[in-house]
Amino acid sequence: MKNYTIAEQFAVIALNAQDSLHESVAKNVAVAGIAAAKTVQTLLYEEENRDAAVFEQKLREQLDGIKKMKRKERNALEKEFTDILKAEGILKEIPNLLGCDMNYYTANVTMREYKSDSTLYQSIIKKIRTCALEQMELPEDIVILLWLFRESGCMHDIFSQEEQEKVRIKLIQAAEEKSLYKAILEQEFHSAVWLLGLKFMNWKHKIFTNPYLEGVNLMFPFLDRRQAIFIDMVIMGTSVKDRRSAAIAFLEKNGHTCEEIKNGTETIVKVDNEYYRIFPSTRSFKIPIQGVELLPVYK
Numbered sequence: 001m002k003n004y005t006i007a008e009q010f011a012v013i014a015l016n017a018q019d020s021l022h023e024s025v026a027k028n029v030a031v032a033g034i035a036a037a038k039t040v041q042t043l044l045y046e047e048e049n050r051d052a053a054v055f056e057q058k059l060r061e062q063l064d065g066i067k068k069m070k071r072k073e074r075n076a077l078e079k080e081f082t083d084i085l086k087a088e089g090i091l092k093e094i095p096n097l098l099g100c101d102m103n104y105y106t107a108n109v110t111m112r113e114y115k116s117d118s119t120l121y122q123s124i125i126k127k128i129r130t131c132a133l134e135q136m137e138l139p140e141d142i143v144i145l146l147w148l149f150r151e152s153g154c155m156h157d158i159f160s161q162e163e164q165e166k167v168r169i170k171l172i173q174a175a176e177e178k179s180l181y182k183a184i185l186e187q188e189f190h191s192a193v194w195l196l197g198l199k200f201m202n203w204k205h206k207i208f209t210n211p212y213l214e215g216v217n218l219m220f221p222f223l224d225r226r227q228a229i230f231i232d233m234v235i236m237g238t239s240v241k242d243r244r245s246a247a248i249a250f251l252e253k254n255g256h257t258c259e260e261i262k263n264g265t266e267t268i269v270k271v272d273n274e275y276y277r278i279f280p281s282t283r284s285f286k287i288p289i290q291g292v293e294l295l296p297v298y299k
Contacts, residue, residue: 002088006141007037009124010148011081012090013157016116016273020082020093023071026153031074033152034081035066036189040144056183063189082114090117094255097271101229102283102291105254113272118257121273125158132159132167138174143181146171151188232291235280243292244269244278268297 014030039062043055085091096111098104131142149155155164175182233246248258259270269276275297283289
């Protein structure tokens, strides 16, 4: 497999399932993360910047510029990287999952999203998890990636709540051992507005790890890549397997890749690198509409 740069690896994870046509808090932070990754890579390649104090000063100055990026600059950087990843065959655009919700597809709303190559996506996740949870010492590229994921709200895509605490402790230890790591881990690259969005996403991830709240439809889907959707279908007289098969067939017809995954005694569905549970449901309009809810699995 090709050796991808830190910025490319981050982009594969952070851009996956992001709206490719419109702005969102999550995508703005992801693009800022790509800019931050490029900055760190460039500074580390310059030998004189191996001095932690010099490196920290230059990094802070450039990250301040990233926080102030205009929409035009973000769009240009997004296009630059997505063009590269598309040319490599590791990123493509597909219909947005939210567009499969009854409220959207019945209104003929066109929505698109990025989808990263599943094999590469999973290999990057596996490498990061192995290094962060099993190795005693964190390699430099993993420290940088963990910093990028932490600052862009992607940690929930990789680690459970318990694992995140272990990673946090390991990053603290890494910062204590190497001043260069400390200089990186103390920085941030998101604006105040984005920070509010990230805090909301973190709260939402945390609250929906409670299984008793999984049946509550998510109120602000555009702040997150994982979205609860409703698919109308006849559910009376059907089994769990029938409903799951019908939902998968509908999603695949609309360009999504689905896979059934055993999770203990239940079966969840992997849709474009994200995991969902399927529940029977009814939407109240002028008449009740039967169907199923796809609800994100939060670790």
